[in-house]
Amino acid sequence: MKTGRPLWWVAGLSLCLLVAVGLVTWVAVDDQPYVAPTPAASTGGSPSPALATEALRSFERAVRSGDEDAARALAPADDAAAADRLAGIVANARAARVRDFTLRYVDAEGAYADGTWQAAADAxxxxxxxxxxxxHAEVLVGLRDDGGRVAITGFGGGDRVSPLWLSGPLEVRRTPRTLVLVDGSAAEAREYALRARTAVPVVRRVLPDWRRGLVVEVPASEDDLDRALDADPGTYDQIAAVTTSEDGQLTPDAPVHVFVNPDVFGGLRPTGAQVVMSHEAAHVATGAFVSPMPLWILEGFADYVALRDVDLPVAKSASQIIAEVRKDGAPRALPSADDFGTRTPDLGATYESAWLANRLLAQRGGEAALVRFYRAVDRGTPVGPALRAEFGLGVPAFTQQWRTLLQDLAG
Structure with missing residues (x-):
């Protein structure tokens, strides 16, 4: 059964401040993982659920025991690539310390003329x-009839979540506070691991009680990111990174990770890449994935955390909103949810304006007051009462102060 993932919500958490060509700019922000084959459907006999169940249980045991040779033996006898893929998954699990791994056969999804077929499995x-x-997610498994048994060719594809660690061999980097999984080179893995390690203290300077740690997953390409998150093609084509649950669930204890679009992230300069990673780490630390708060607070606060100690003048870090104000005047209201849509024109200016709103609150009442305000709204306190409690003014008065700041910056 396909897991629902509300793309409007994911997108609301996914756009990050990107720094490129020396300026701060907002953007709506070949080892392919296995994709199950789709040859012509067979008119022959039905696949064997019993043999498929046996294969899945054997692979589950191989992962749990860290036995790469046992995993290789579950691939078709003449498919070395599948054997490498399965052994790589076991190596991923060992390096990342995967626990509580289970696979349960659900149903056949289709059998094909070449002897391959797909099955849905609860993982x-x-x-x-x-x-x-x-x-917990339903994944697709590639299977093949292979001399009286069912062999496994790989995991993922179709209209299901495709967990990155089940896609094949990865570069895995783990510290006590960070876990980074990269479908790429060792050099790329080192770079992403550095960004993750640096992001943790950046966030803790503002949120010292965050202790859980940061998981970052980096597919090989934008298309692979769409597959990993069961998103429509092109959903993340302008997005550098997204913070969301690994399995598409919307529960407070869901495993929430940062997923990187390497096609965008890879084009950033070091400062911009670090700001993106720190922004997403702030979302992880605050549980932003399930927060009902207005996006101008949620996104603006994450940028406040990420940019707090970055040495850039406001004229550069807010260049897009400054240009918009010079052209059309200051916005009449704080950014709405619609203003944060992934296809919204001038989205970069929206994010900059939200950052400036949060920065203004911190300047007015102090960083501790900003954190208390954020947490109060996150718990369900309406924005107006929360503003009055921490800063002594309501929404209209604060909006006017924010508009004045934008006008002053625009000169």
């Missing part, structure tokens, strides 16, 4: 030390 897994509870 659970958990990254030890990082995830509060196991992920």
């Amino acid at each position: 659970t897994w958990q990254f030890e030390g990082f995830d509060r509870a196991p992920a």
